[in-house]
Amino acid sequence: MDKSKTITAKLGIDVGGTDVKFAVIDNNAIVYRSKIPANKESVDAILNEICDECKKIAKEYPYSSVGVGVPGIVYDGLLTTINLPFKNTPVAKEMEARIGMPVAVDNDANCAALGEVLGGGGKIYRNAVLITLGTGVGGGVIANGEILRGRGCAGELGHIIIQSENGRKCTCGQTGCLEQYASAKALVRQATEAAGEHPDSMLAQLYRENGELNGKLFFDALHKNCPVAEAVFDKYLDWLCVGIKSFQMIFDPEVILLAGGITKQGDNFLKPLKAKLGEGINVKIATLQNDAGVFGAANLSM
Ligand SMILES: [Zn+2]
Incomplete structure (x- = not known):
């Protein structure tokens, strides 16, 4: 040839x-x-x-x-x-x-x-979990170098139930899904609710000036040390940790990769998350993102 x-x-x-x-x-x-x-x-x-x-x-x-x-x-x-x-x-x-x-x-x-495992930050790993934080919480699982498929629906990471009592209704029909607490959309919703409860906060001021909150405005308030934004972010990370710790227990991956616009915050996002997760969980920001x-x-x- x-x-x-x-x-x-x-x-x-x-x-x-x-x-x-x-x-x-x-x-x-x-x-x-x-x-x-x-x-x-x-x-x-x-x-x-x-x-x-x-x-x-x-x-x-x-x-x-x-x-x-x-x-x-x-x-x-x-x-x-x-x-x-x-x-x-x-x-x-x-x-x-x-x-x-x-x-x-x-x-x-x-x-x-x-894609992330073969060409991105997880290059050297055979067991990995990708969690995408966007409008919802999506993701996929690589086990022993292969996609975990089940009957076609395995790896619906956003729909594990993390709040069994009085959980928020999810688009999937269940209540209390991770997606309702740990998506980027959920973070903005939590920030908007907190702004309503604390009208004197920087978060509330940004809400009034812009007519709404979004991820960028939320992180602006957080970086300017708004205590209300800090409390919202702390609680949000707690929810996300519940999911990450569960995935670590179930799949025992070498790495858990996080993707989505929110991860553009880099270390501002990763450092406090790692502090909450403690030792033994290797969490990283995915590198390919939209190209994955x-x-x-x-x-x-x-
Ligand atoms: Zn759901």
Whole structure:
């Protein structure tokens, strides 16, 4: 075989509710990127547009396999989503028929966890948990170097119940889920409630000036030593610790990686969290963040 013609690049696709991101990964680095809007009309429409983009990219940057991360449940090769039209759709088969190349498909959070472990801060680990703190709490688990899938739903980290009595109602139908207390959205909600209770605080002043609070305003108040913001953050970290300690006990990972906009706070976020967790839990901020999904997807075929 002519070695000069060996293709080492792989294509990773991250299907989101609004966009579909594409990245060609070669030698553990992203060498090409593109993005198209997610067509929600029909399964055929979205698959045709994704596959057209795949063919277009192949002309510019040849690759030898395709991996796709999707926001839904993948079980026995069948994909079902809530925000997109897939229902028991054999996505890999459908795409292989269109582009004539092996295609692997998995849940997007699982892809992100795999991406962080292979190409990010968790590079040297075989057992890792990725927790993404955003509107919700998402994540994925890598056990013995492989994605933990269960029947397609394993690693729904945000929906472990941490408040069994009078817990907040969750979008999943349960009450008292971790997501209701430890997401970035939950932090902003807790800050807004505290601002209402302490009208003389800096937090309340920022609320009045801006008509609402967001993550940035909250951390502004925290960095200016607003005692109300400090109390909110302390309680928030307590909730997050309940989740992290539980995951450590269940999965015994070498590392727990944290992702999401809130982790941009860096050491201001990590240091107090580590102080609360104590020894024995290796918690780090994920490095790939928004690129983790395409990176992991490209490596699904491994
Ligand atoms: Zn829930």
